[in-house]
Amino acid sequence: MTLAETIYQRSLKLPDAAAQEALDFIEFLNQRYGLAEATTTADGDAAAYDAWFKAQVQQAIDDPRPGIPADAAREHFAARRDALRQQAQAKG
Numbered sequence: 001m002t003l004a005e006t007i008y009q010r011s012l013k014l015p016d017a018a019a020q021e022a023l024d025f026i027e028f029l030n031q032r033y034g035l036a037e038a039t040t041t042a043d044g045d046a047a048a049y050d051a052w053f054k055a056q057v058q059q060a061i062d063d064p065r066p067g068i069p070a071d072a073a074r075e076h077f078a079a080r081r082d083a084l085r086q087q088a089q090a091k092g
Helices: 002-013 016-032 047-061 071-092
Strands: none
Touching: 016 047
């Protein structure tokens, strides 16, 4: 299973609000890395979308919930790195 397929399969288990949040984050990453053109709203209003997106980012910044503890994030990414290395070794 590819990474994209894994992300898709795991997203199916999320409640709608969380799935929308994940999609918003993916769109943010696409814009950040220059992989996609600016997204517009359904009626094609790019300025309205930009305003909405900035509001979403500010809401995320202002979110009072605690973030992921650094130790937990390091453990997660270390495990992911090890899994990717094993996959690469298995491929040859």
